[in-house]
Amino acid sequence: MIDFTSTNIRLWSRLGSCGAFGQAALSLPETKEKTVILTADVCNFSGLDRFRASYPDRVYNVGIAEQNMIGIAAGMAREGFTPFATTYAAFATMRCADQIKLCMGYMNLPVKLVGLSAGFSVGILGPTHMSLEDVAFMRALPNVVILSPADCTATVKAALAAAQLAAPVYLRLTGSMNNPIIYKEDFEFEVGKAIELRAGDDIAIIATGSMVLHALKAAELLEQEGLFAEVLDMHTVTPLDMEAVEKACAKNLIVTVEEHSVIGGMGGAVAEALALKPSRPPHLLLGARGAYPHAGDYPFLLEYSGLTAPQIAGRIFETYKELF
Amino acid sequence: MNTKEMRIDILRMALAAKSQGAHLGGSLSMVEIMAALYGSVMKLDPGNMENKYRDRLVISKGHGVMAQYVALKQLGLLTEEQLLTYKSNNTAVNAHPSVNAALGIEFAGGSLGQGLSLGVGLALALRCKGNAASRVFVVLGDGECDEGSVWEAAMSASHYALNNIVTIVDRNGLQYDGPTEDILALADLEAKWKSFGWNAVTVNGHDVDALVNALSARPGRPLAIVAETVKGKGVSFMEHAAQWHNGVVTQRIFDQAMAELEAES
Numbered sequence: 001m002i003d004f005t006s007t008n009i010r011l012w013s014r015l016g017s018c019g020a021f022g023q024a025a026l027s028l029p030e031t032k033e034k035t036v037i038l039t040a041d042v043c044n045f046s047g048l049d050r051f052r053a054s055y056p057d058r059v060y061n062v063g064i065a066e067q068n069m070i071g072i073a074a075g076m077a078r079e080g081f082t083p084f085a086t087t088y089a090a091f092a093t094m095r096c097a098d099q100i101k102l103c104m105g106y107m108n109l110p111v112k113l114v115g116l117s118a119g120f121s122v123g124i125l126g127p128t129h130m131s132l133e134d135v136a137f138m139r140a141l142p143n144v145v146i147l148s149p150a151d152c153t154a155t156v157k158a159a160l161a162a163a164q165l166a167a168p169v170y171l172r173l174t175g176s177m178n179n180p181i182i183y184k185e186d187f188e189f190e191v192g193k194a195i196e197l198r199a200g201d202d203i204a205i206i207a208t209g210s211m212v213l214h215a216l217k218a219a220e221l222l223e224q225e226g227l228f229a230e231v232l233d234m235h236t237v238t239p240l241d242m243e244a245v246e247k248a249c250a251k252n253l254i255v256t257v258e259e260h261s262v263i264g265g266m267g268g269a270v271a272e273a274l275a276l277k278p279s280r281p282p283h284l285l286l287g288a289r290g291a292y293p294h295a296g297d298y299p300f301l302l303e304y305s306g307l308t309a310p311q312i313a314g315r316i317f318e319t320y321k322e323l324f
Numbered sequence: 325m326n327t328k329e330m331r332i333d334i335l336r337m338a339l340a341a342k343s344q345g346a347h348l349g350g351s352l353s354m355v356e357i358m359a360a361l362y363g364s365v366m367k368l369d370p371g372n373m374e375n376k377y378r379d380r381l382v383i384s385k386g387h388g389v390m391a392q393y394v395a396l397k398q399l400g401l402l403t404e405e406q407l408l409t410y411k412s413n414n415t416a417v418n419a420h421p422s423v424n425a426a427l428g429i430e431f432a433g434g435s436l437g438q439g440l441s442l443g444v445g446l447a448l449a450l451r452c453k454g455n456a457a458s459r460v461f462v463v464l465g466d467g468e469c470d471e472g473s474v475w476e477a478a479m480s481a482s483h484y485a486l487n488n489i490v491t492i493v494d495r496n497g498l499q500y501d502g503p504t505e506d507i508l509a510l511a512d513l514e515a516k517w518k519s520f521g522w523n524a525v526t527v528n529g530h531d532v533d534a535l536v537n538a539l540s541a542r543p544g545r546p547l548a549i550v551a552e553t554v555k556g557k558g559v560s561f562m563e564h565a566a567q568w569h570n571g572v573v574t575q576r577i578f579d580q581a582m583a584e585l586e587a588e589s
Contacts (some may be wrong), residue, residue: 038454060448060484068441068476075445078430079453083445098435103442107423107432227508 002027002156004186005086012152015047016177018116020152022047024159025084029055032082032163038073040066040087046116048086072113074103082110082163088122089115089131089172097137104168105141112162114171119210120288120301121176121260127292130301136264138170139196139238143245145191146237148172148258148266150212151182154235157189165191174209174259176298182213182233192236194244202250203255203316204281208234208266211257211286214302217309218257218316225317229255237266245273252324254283255316259307262287284319286312325363327532328588330355332559333394335581337410337417338573344411347419349568350389350465353496353553358395360535361461361492370399373428378458380430380446384439385465386420387570392429392496393417401427428527437471440464440491444481447489460489461539467499470508475520481546482521490539490547491522494529496555498566517548529553530553559584 002008002024012020025048026037038060039046047145052059062069066087073083085092092115093100118131138146145167151156155173156247162169182197197212198219204283207215230251232244248254254274256267267285274280286307293304302308306315330353338346362368366379383392390410396402402417409415416424420434421440433444443462450458481489493513497504504510517524523543527534529551538549555560555569559581562571573581 057452062476062480063483065473065476065480067438067473068444068480070472071438071441071477072448072480074431075442075447076452077445078442078448079446079449081449081452097437099441102435102438130407268411 001030002160004153006184009153009184010180012156013181014177016179017152017155017173017175018045019047019160019182021114021153021159022049022051024156025051026054028159028163029058030162034161035050036060036076036080036081036083038069038083038085040063040064040069040091042087042116046086055244066091068205070096070099070111071209073236074107074109077109077111079212082112084114086114086116086321088129089118089134090129093131093134093137099143104144110166110168112169112171114173119174120171120296121174123293123301124295124297126295130292131260132288135172135237135260135266136268139264139269143168144238145169146172147191147235148174148209148237149235150209150233151175152179153181153183154189157187158235161189172209180213189235192239192241194241195233195235196230197233198229198231200230202227202251203229203233203253203254203320204251205229205257206232206248206270208237209256210259211307214307214309214312215257218312221310221313222316223293227317229318234266237269238271240273242273245270249274249277249280252281252292253320254281256283257286257288257307257312260287262289282323284316286315325359325395327355327359328585330359330391330394330398332582333397333404333407334390335573335578335585337390337393339575339578340408341411343356343572345570345572346390346410347387347570348562349498349555349565350385350388350494350496352557352559352562353555354388354463354494355557356530356532357463357492357494357551358391358536360532360539362395362399363532364536365539366461367458368428370401373401374425377455378428379458380460381428382439382443382460383421383433384429384462385436385468386433388494389421389433390463392421395567396427410459421583436465436468437473440474440477443489444472444477444484444486447481447486448484450488451486456487462489462491463491464491466493466495466497466504466510466513469493469513476518478517478522486546487542487544490549492549492551494553494554495550498555498564498569500566500569502566513550517550520580522546522548524548524550526550526552530557558588
């Protein structure tokens with residue numbers, strides 16, 4: 001069994017989301033006997049060394065062949081296995097979009113696709129390695145559950161939850177090594193149920209993945225300006241927590257923040273969900289927009305995209321002042 | 325299996341599809357492949373197509389699925405009435421296969437180049453489960469071998485030393501736009517499979533006995549059978565004719581085709 005001790009939680013945080021997934025993987029065969037893990041030449045990067053040592057016959061490194069990885073995973077799922085397939089999010093999703101459509105969208109086979117380093121965290125390698133469109137594609141598919149954990153504790157919870165679901169899952173991992181801790185102890189991670197991390201009457205900030213932390217910090221900054229923001233961890237993008245979105249409509253302004261394009265991501269899901277509502281607050285969508293940034297490190301790219309906490313607070317403050 | 329009746333059933337389905345047309349060429353070319361698999365080689369129980377010790381069949385060239393449907397009729401799993409709903413709305417016999425466990429249709433198809441990866445997944449899963457009784461058969465089109473993902477899967481099957489997977493390439497020499505060698509030359513397919521670590525043989529894909537013989541081999545590694553066939557086999561004006569990859573069968577064409585098929589001994 002995996003223990004949510006403070007030691008482990010600190011360890012997972014140091015390892016970052018990929019390493020935390022690798023730690024979670026170690027316990028998967030205990031709860032889901034037929035777990036197998038496939039990877040496309042990123043076994044070490046996925047933090048799967050220990051898993052491979054413990055379960056050598058349950059790891060398949062298919063080489064740099066993502067399309068084949070999806071097909072093999074789907075074939076194993078058809079035979080009753082629970083396959084996790086891991087590689088960089090950009091290649092895990094868009095490289096093999098048609099395989100994913102067939103296997104996960106159309107045939108509804110319970111492949112658990114793990115998108116590593118989504119968003120900007122390996123952006124130093126350039127736009128090829130940035131994954132800012134993956135949610136837009138995965139969201140367009142029927143059947144696929146999309147999980148986007150906020151920190152490494154939540155990554156472990158999400159991996160365990162994904163294994164238990166009968167559905168195909170896209171597990172989107174954001175953030176870098178030394179990933180700051182939001183969840184300091186074990187907590188209830190219910191798929192499709194957002195978590196309110198902070199209360200506030202003026203604004204609802206709905207954040208997902210790495211942006212939850214920045215949203216919390218932005219909310220503190222806004223409070224200094226006299227604006228009170230609720231912060232929701234929308235760790236499940238599909239199915240979207242409609243109850244939480246409806247409740248957010250009681251505020252003056254809804255803000256969505258994500259390390260993904262503003263087109264088609266979690267913000268888009270919220271906007272679509274509210275499109276027919278006659279009376280609802282304005283909605284500020286924050287995320288990546290426009291041309292691909294130049295290669296740069298993680299803080300540089302967040303700054304470029306206006307996704308640091310002070311920038312998020314500033315954009316919200318300006319918007320609020322303009323509107324009200 | 326009665327291959328003459330299978331071809332007649334394919335023509336009937338095509339007529340029923342009216343102006344929607346039917347993928348005749350690539351269905352007629354793989355009739356004997358289906359007859360060899362369903363009639364002799366594959367372990368299956370028509371009373372329980374989900375038996376866990378069944379052999380698995382993946383029709384990766386999904387457009388050839390009419391040949392699978394008419395073979396399933398030979399097994400008594402589909403009726404003529406059902407076949408004639410081909411391409412009608414909500415039919416069980418789609419233009420491209422959709423999953424139907426009761427019929428032993430393991431996967432949906434239609435997007436080329438994916439079936440061999442699915443087959444490798446099945447073969448690995450069977451090995452993990454300790455099921456040495458079942459084999460996996462994957463039918464590919466030759467044009468389909470243009471897809472790079474086929475070769476990703478081919479490499480992985482030999483890398484994992486799978487001795488329980490067999491690929492049959494329907495080498496009819498034509499794809500949608502014309503001869504395979506003009507569109508994207510496949511050259512020596514047997515040599516290609518061998519170079520990917522497979523045991524490979526070339527046989528006459530219209531000789532059921534030759535196919536059965538080749539399919540019965542157990543080389544201890546992945547087995548590829550290049551089945552040399554004629555696209556549109558059995559109807560003279562459809563043979564070697566790229567335009568019959570997908571064509572409309574009118575009553576007049578149907579009558580002509582039937583006259584030829586029924587005259588066949």
